[in-house]
Amino acid sequence: MRLVFVLLALVVAPSGAFAASNFTRHNAPGPNAVGLKVVEQYDFSRGYRGETDVETGKPITGERARPIQTLIWYPATKGSGRSLTVGDYVKLGVTADDFEHAPAERGAMQAKFAAAQVATLPPTRAKAELAAPMSARLDAAPASGKFPVVIYAPSFNAEAYENADLCEYLASHGYLVIASPSFGQASRGMTTDLEGVEAQVRDIEFLIGYAHGLPRADTSRLAVAGYSWGGLANAMAAAKDGRIRALVTLDGSVRYWPNIVKQSQYLTPARVTAPMLYIAAAPKSVEDTAADVNRDQSFLAKMKYADLYKVTMYPYVHANFSVMFGQRLKGDYGAYDKDELSIANGWVETYVLRFLDGYLKGDGAARAFLDMPVAKTGAPRHLLAIDVTKSTGAPPTRAAFAAELNRVGFDKALATYQAFKTRDPGFEIDETELNRWGYQRLAAGDTHMAVGVLKLAADLHPDSWNAFDSLGEAYAADGDKASAIAAYSRSVVLNPKNANGEAQLKALGAKP
Structure with missing residues (x-):
């Protein structure tokens, strides 16, 4: 396996002259400093590019195996590594599936790409967002010990860092979080079909295998988190791999694509026994809901053999579940303002952490929190609702x-x-x-x-x-x-x- 470690350079330097970011973190980080390592590697068991480029028709040169840009957040020792900004994360997208650029060429591409991501924002706001400091430090020295593993599966065609804030937050609380981008079977473009989502399932499987080689990873305590399309891929991965002990699903497509659930054949309630935390956006009106999205078709409604916690975030529309793109780099927040969405994100983080602590770390207080009525959690009553369904026992398999x-x-x-x-x-x-x-x-x-x-x-x-x-x-x-x-x-x-x-x-x- 060829590994390439990327040294990031700042897109813009933080400056007090810039306006503040529109995103505010409401939860204090955990007791651990956070490190980030970026690994460029290939899954040589799978092809990716064909002999010619699908758009230009030109012959493909270089490696044709599937590229897996791998981001690893981990508990680190304080004071080591280099601080990072939002811009450092954003520019990773330009080379997410193409690792073969010289440093000078790569730097120019990254700066151009980062600028494009904030092109719709006013210049002052764009600078503020790219310069906003993050918690992780690049290549920080790892903390001692072994930590539960969370594989993060991004949304449709999204970058591995789309929820870097959540990944950093979990790492600060003693988790090792690994993510790769959401790409299609044979090109960067993801496809809305079974082949597309199964490509992401294979990526999850690759990252699980990769985690087994990391000295700080406790793969006996394994969860997979996913947002949107990644929230279908993670359920499919769990149906195939009983080692996955918990699922975090951020408005996942397991709810919205019943036809693909049916086509997979193996994604059945009897094969998904890992407990699931499903955090949903505000419900749509009947008129706005697809005809095939209903209780009879819903995979969640059929789950019987796993604990299921359904949390509905009323301020959220689907896009808000990506802090990086839905809140930091976007100017329109819908019916709620930026501060309300930041507060809501704090509660998303709280539920994700409590769920993982309860099921991967055996924390009884965390499990008890999940069963609490909203009024007793401390959350504003108008903010969210929770519905809990407990497993009926082992599935008849x-x-x-x-x-x-x-x-x-x-x-x-x-x-x-x-x-x-x-x-x-x-x-x-x-x-x-x-x-x-x-x-x-x-x-x-x-x-x-x-x-x-x-x-x-x-x-x-x-x-x-x-x-x-x-x-x-x-x-x-x-x-x-x-x-x-x-x-x-x-x-x-x-x-x-x-x-x-x-x-x-x-x-x-x-x-x-």
Whole structure:
């Protein structure tokens, strides 16, 4: 893996002559200083650019593997590293997927890019925003210890630093936060389809793997946070990876793209068991809501096997969840003023921190806070609302079914299967899977388990000659000759051409 560490230069220097930033931090940072490291690396397991540029048609030169610009916020020792401004973050966007520029060329590109991001602001305000100081210090010496890991997945086509304020805040409270940009499968442009979001899922998976190589990362305590499109990708990642222990979703698209949830097939409530904090924008009117966004389609409404905390921020529209772009670098704040939005952001940070402390650090007081009515949290009552739904227990999955059989006995397979079906009518293990499972147990020498599984197959499929043929083999291996004969006999009745069944009956001393 080729790593390139970027030394940032100031876009503009802070100056007391400039107006203040429109964003005000209301929460004091945690006890840790914060460091930032920027790593330019590639996921060589995936391609990114084709042979020619999709816009110019010119041949592509240089590395064609997927670039992963990686930002790492971490607890640091005080006084080390170089201070950063908003402008230092913003200019990272210009080379987010192209690392092969000489320093002089890169500097000119970055300055131009940063200026473009504030082009709609009055000049004084633009300077103030770019010069606003941030908490992190570049390449600061890391603090000792190991820290829980939070992977941050940005919104549609957004930069890794879109919520740098939140990432810094979490790092100050003892978290290691890692983010990369939201790019499409084969170009910087993200696409609103399954291929696009799965590209971001793969990025999350890459960052989880990368975290395992960091000496300060405690990957046994892992969460994934995501905003908008990233709040669909993080749920999909959790459906595939049970190591993810918590999900933070900032007005996530898991709520707004039911068609992609359906297309994925694997993003189901039974596979998302990590607790979720979903912080939503103010609800839209019925007239403004898409026809396919309703309770019947909602993934959140179907979640049963994970604790779900839904916090609605009434001052927020969707864009406000990115502090960097929705609040710092934007001039229009809608129906609320900048100070009200800054206060709201403080409560977003509070809920995110309490949620992660509760589920990754085992903090009982933090868990209790999440269950409090808004009136008891100290938040203004008009600011937010919270709705809590607790898990109904372990989901009825294939893995959970095996665990339950291990507990109660494989001879109780049918009753256990029926109990799982009662809990979730969609639970099913087809005959082919049961047959494969049974033969795996036979090959491992677990003949009693094999009998239980293959008898379940025969019970569920009483007209299947193959199910009874397999069951006969399991009984014979388990030393139950009478039951083996009965199973093979039933198989031959169902399929008189079953030559194997007839041969096995003869070998057992029975008439076909």
